[in-house]
Amino acid sequence: MxxxxxxxxxxxxxxxxxxxxxxxxxxxxxxxxxxxxxxxxxxxxxxxxxxxxxxxxxxxxxxxxxxxxxxxxxxxxxxxxxxxxxxxxxxxxxxxxxxxxxxxxxxxxxxxxxxxxxHYQVVQKDGKYVDGHLTGSVYLDADKKTREEHGFRGLSFTEGPKGAQKKFTLESVTVNGFEAKSLAEINNPKVGVHHEHKDFKIAAAQIKKIGNYGPWHxxxxxxxxxxxxxxxxxxxxxxxxxxxxxxxxxxxxxxxxxxxxxxxxxxxxxxxxxxxxxxxxxxxxxxx
Amino acid sequence: MSLKALHIVFVTASVVLAAVVAFWGFSNYMTPEGTRTDLTYGIASVASGLALLVYGRYFLKKLKKISYL
The missing domain is CATH 1.20.120.80 (Cytochrome c oxidase, subunit III, four-helix bundle)
Structure with a gap:
C-alpha cells in the first residue's frame, strides 16, 4: 500500500x-x-x-x-x-x-x-571584588612545598595513589582583571570608573568566595x-x-x-x- | 508555508536586527563613554541592513515562479 x-x-x-x-x-x-x-x-x-x-x-x-x-x-x-x-x-x-x-x-x-x-570573580574578605581571567594558582602540600597550577582546582585537592595520597591546599590565585568596590560596578562597567586591567595575586586567606562564570555563577x-x-x-x-x-x-x-x-x-x-x-x-x- | 516564504520572513527579521544593532551602536556612541567601535557598529549595521534589502529584492525576483505554500 x-x-x-x-x-x-x-x-x-x-x-x-x-x-x-x-x-x-x-x-x-x-x-x-x-x-x-x-x-x-x-x-x-x-x-x-x-x-x-x-x-x-x-x-x-x-x-x-x-x-x-x-x-x-x-x-x-x-x-x-x-x-x-x-x-x-x-x-x-x-x-x-x-x-x-x-x-x-x-x-x-x-x-x-x-x-x-x-573568567573568575573573587570576593575578598575586605568586601572588594576582583573580576577577570584566572592565570594561575599556587597550592601547598603538607610539607609546605609549593605547586603551581594553570587553572583553579578548588580550595584544596588530593592526588596520588591510594594509601599515599597527598593533600594540596590553596595558597594564592592570580587573576588578570580589575578590582571593584561593588557588584554594580562589575555588572555595569560604563556606569563605574574606567577599570585598568592588571594581575592581582590574592592570598587564600583573603578570599571569601571564588567562582567562575559558569551557569552556577x-x-x-x-x-x-x-x-x-x-x-x-x-x-x-x-x-x-x-x-x-x-x-x-x-x-x-x-x-x-x-x-x-x-x-x-x-x-x-x-x-x-x-x-x-x-x-x-x-x-x-x-x-x- | 514554503522555504521561500519563511526565507522572506527571515530576511525581514535580519533587517530589523540590523536596525536594532545600528540603533544600539549609534546610541552608545552618543553617550560620554562612546567609542569609535560603537560608531563602526552603527555604520556597519546600516550597511548590512541595506545589503539584506537588496538581497531580498534579488531573491524575490529570482524565485518568482516558486509557490509561497
Missing amino acids: DIPYTVHPRADTGLYNAKVGIWLFLASEVMLFGALFSSYILLRVGAPDGTWPHSVLNIPLGTLNTIVLISSSITVVLAWASLKLNNFARYRVIQSITLLCSLIFLVIKSFEYRDKFA NTYMAIYFTLTGLHALHVIGGALVIGYIWGPGAAMWKTDPERYINRVEVSGLFWHFVDLVWIFLFPVLYLL
Missing part, C-alpha cells in the same frame, strides 16, 4: 506530508523557546537594580556568529533553489558552505564557553547557558540532518528527485527556525 502525499501535495491543503510534519514540530519548538524567553524576561524584570550584568559577553564574537548564521540561511535556500533548477552539482557546493557555517558557529561558541569557564549566566546551549544542540541536530541529506542520503536524487528536493526544503525550514531563534537571542543576551 502506498502512503499518499509523500511527494505531491494534497489538493485541498497544498502541502505534502513532511511539510505538515515539520510545521507541527516547529510549532512545538516555538513553545519551548517561547517559554525560555518568557523566563528570561521575568528574571530580568524581577532583578534588583544594578544586579543584571551587562557587557559580560564578547559582542564581536556574537556578531561574527550572527553573520555566519545569516549567511548559512542564505546558502541553504540557494542550495534548494539549485535543486529546483535541476543543478545538483551547484547544490552540493552551496550546501557544503552551509555545513561549514554550522561548524564555524559551533567552534566560535565553544571559544565563548571556554572563556566563561576561565548567577541567574544571567544560568539563562545564558540554557538558551544558547539548547540553541547549539539544535544547530548540531540541523547540521547532522543537512549533512546526511547532502552525503549518504543524496542517492535519492537519482531514484526520486522530487522527494529529495522536499527533504532539502524541510531541512531548510528547520535551519531557518534555528537561525530565527538566534536573531532573537543575539540582541537580548549580548546587547540589551
Whole structure:
C-alpha cells in the first residue's frame, strides 16, 4: 500500500506530508523557546537594580556568529533553489558552505564557553571584588612545598595513589582583571570608573568566595547557558540532518528527485527556525 | 508555508536586527563613554541592513515562479 502525499501535495491543503510534519514540530519548538524567553524576561524584570550584568559577553564574537548564521540561511535556500533548477552539482557546493557555517558557529561558541569557564570573580574578605581571567594558582602540600597550577582546582585537592595520597591546599590565585568596590560596578562597567586591567595575586586567606562564570555563577549566566546551549544542540541536530541529506542520503536524487528536493526544503525550514531563534537571542543576551 | 516564504520572513527579521544593532551602536556612541567601535557598529549595521534589502529584492525576483505554500 502506498502512503499518499509523500511527494505531491494534497489538493485541498497544498502541502505534502513532511511539510505538515515539520510545521507541527516547529510549532512545538516555538513553545519551548517561547517559554525560555518568557523566563528570561521575568528574571530580568524581577532583578534588583544594578544586579543584571551587562557587557559580560564578547559582542564581536556574537556578531561574527550572527553573520555566519545569516549567511548559512542564505546558502541553504540557494542550495534548494539549485535543486529546483535541476543543478545538483551547484547544490552540493552551496550546501557544503552551509555545513561549514554550522561548524564555524559551533567552534566560535565553544571559544565563548571556554572563556566563561576561565573568567573568575573573587570576593575578598575586605568586601572588594576582583573580576577577570584566572592565570594561575599556587597550592601547598603538607610539607609546605609549593605547586603551581594553570587553572583553579578548588580550595584544596588530593592526588596520588591510594594509601599515599597527598593533600594540596590553596595558597594564592592570580587573576588578570580589575578590582571593584561593588557588584554594580562589575555588572555595569560604563556606569563605574574606567577599570585598568592588571594581575592581582590574592592570598587564600583573603578570599571569601571564588567562582567562575559558569551557569552556577548567577541567574544571567544560568539563562545564558540554557538558551544558547539548547540553541547549539539544535544547530548540531540541523547540521547532522543537512549533512546526511547532502552525503549518504543524496542517492535519492537519482531514484526520486522530487522527494529529495522536499527533504532539502524541510531541512531548510528547520535551519531557518534555528537561525530565527538566534536573531532573537543575539540582541537580548549580548546587547540589551 | 514554503522555504521561500519563511526565507522572506527571515530576511525581514535580519533587517530589523540590523536596525536594532545600528540603533544600539549609534546610541552608545552618543553617550560620554562612546567609542569609535560603537560608531563602526552603527555604520556597519546600516550597511548590512541595506545589503539584506537588496538581497531580498534579488531573491524575490529570482524565485518568482516558486509557490509561497
